Amino acid sequence: MKSLFTTPESKKKAILLGIRKALLDMGSATKAELSEKLGISFPTASKFLSQMEKAGEVVAMGLDHSSGGRRAHRYRYNPEHMLGLAVFLEKTETAYTIFNCLGEVKEQGTMASVLSENSLESFTHLLEGLIEKHPKINSMSIGVPGAVNQGNVIYIPGYRQFQNKDIKGYYEERFSIPVVVENDMNAAVLGYTITNKMIDNPSLVYLCFGQNGPGSGILINGDVVRGSTFFTGEVSFVPQYDHHNFLQALQNEGQPIDAISRLIASFTAILNPHRILFSQEEMTSAMLRDIQKRSSVYVPGEHLPELALSDWKRDYLNGLQSLGLELMISIHL
Amino acid sequence: MKSLFTTPESKKKAILLGIRKALLDMGSATKAELSEKLGISFPTASKFLSQMEKAGEVVAMGLDHSSGGRRAHRYRYNPEHMLGLAVFLEKTETAYTIFNCLGEVKEQGTMASVLSENSLESFTHLLEGLIEKHPKINSMSIGVPGAVNQGNVIYIPGYRQFQNKDIKGYYEERFSIPVVVENDMNAAVLGYTITNKMIDNPSLVYLCFGQNGPGSGILINGDVVRGSTFFTGEVSFVPQYDHHNFLQALQNEGQPIDAISRLIASFTAILNPHRILFSQEEMTSAMLRDIQKRSSVYVPGEHLPELALSDWKRDYLNGLQSLGLELMISIHL
DNA sequence: AGGACTTATTAAAGGCGTTTAATAAGTTTT
């Protein structure tokens, strides 16, 4: 049923996880600050922190300046304690990044797209090499341009070798580290919230027109929307005109602005999100202004979301990294 | 920041809440069953249950049949221990229900709509009378046809006396019991999930065409969607044809079926919900079949949600009751 | 009907975080 943090073991885990998150979030902290922030007693914070320091997971930074009394020791998370591997599989290339707990990139590279091959072999080989080279890699995040259900790639048009494969299970077994697999648009919208601090649990939409036709990633109340058949965000199919849906309108009409504005209006009337994001490679702020204006023809302007540009690839990568980081700090109970 | 159930007090609360929920959910239970289900030790379950029995909150039902050893005592929640009051304010009438923890109705009635009056006075008077008559009333749920933000009615077209009033705060102060205020469509969609056990955290949409124009309540991953300006679900504005949005299409065209089907298609392409509900007073299953068929013109049939009829008023009431119940069992720490 | 076996309940012991008191290490005042 519910966890009901009551067994001593799960309590311990919760505290440890809390300390890790707080330390990464705040950059550094004293024992008193952690105790305060997490609502745990000082002696408990002290005990955990000492253990973590002994294990090399946190390091002392020296003494704080005094605020009138004895100076407090300040600690920070050791970012190199664990590393994460993020890989994204795009049509045109396969790129990877190795990052530490602070999100700093330790190594990155690209190779020809593994999607165009017939098997997973060369992909597995790449991963194998990277993990051997960096034994501190403790999590793996894989982004794919297709529908994902709990680590299973259930629909990825054009790439048979991935279809219906339990990628997460396979690589977790193989490498004995936790793996997360996520759809590209979902990862991107998640990644955007990491770097752009918004209100808590925002609702937002990432809208792209990419190579494989338009698609979107949707976050509602801070959660990724997946839908019953993982069809969420397939905005191509939204009926917009007497005889055209969104995809057709984009392709055939002379007026993509109106089609996009109608889509914004639909999103607004249905979800009323806080913000809608576009890739800055596909859109300009001038066009955004036109869209904003045009959208208010369909929906009262005060309810329209902010329309904003962002760096899709960076957001995507950040999303994968944050998923991997979450995984990393949730293990080693 | 986070709660991190670590202080003894909050732990106690969590256990108590868990026992209440489990007992109401299961109907009755033995100490061993509770201990198992909640992941708490037997002695703890025993201790809490004894206290609750002493307080009259649970009652012993006698001994279970033996399964080969000593017979266990079976307990159930005392449904009359607390009562809840649910009120809904509709354009045409104001109705109230007094219910116990099992959702059984103890008393109900209606009066002329308080929305048509100029002040809250007669509404307050009604509540006052009911609470005096039933001193065991321990929570109040109020449903309104307007936008609600944390107990504040922020937009309710036509009813000035409610606009921008902190209804929750006002009545909590006045009656010293917890109050929840919710929009009618949101309450209905919530209520539907109570009586129709679906998968956990479903995504579903309740679509009505009511007196005040069409509106919908949307649940994503089990959460009510509220939106940035509480405009969520205002589907009237969805652009659907060259020159008509959903509302206009419903009013002017000879083909409401197509308009509704297009809306279903939009919901599917954007949210891909598990199910879409209609009021059985506004829709027939024959029409639903037509809509289903027509929708698949716009979106691949396998991704379409189930279309179902339900009793809107009952769902609405159930939603309010469940909100009130949640409130009740979350207090008296 | 009495022993052997099951299962529920109660009692005692242990673990772990919290609270409270004591000590250490600074700063500011006189």
Added chain:
DNA sequence: AAAACTTATTAAACGCCTTTAATAAGTCCT
């Protein structure tokens, strides 16, 4: 420079849930 005051850290006592052992209350087999 020492007293007075602040704040951090450590130590001891406590509370509460858990684990383990002991007891109570049945059932089933012979």
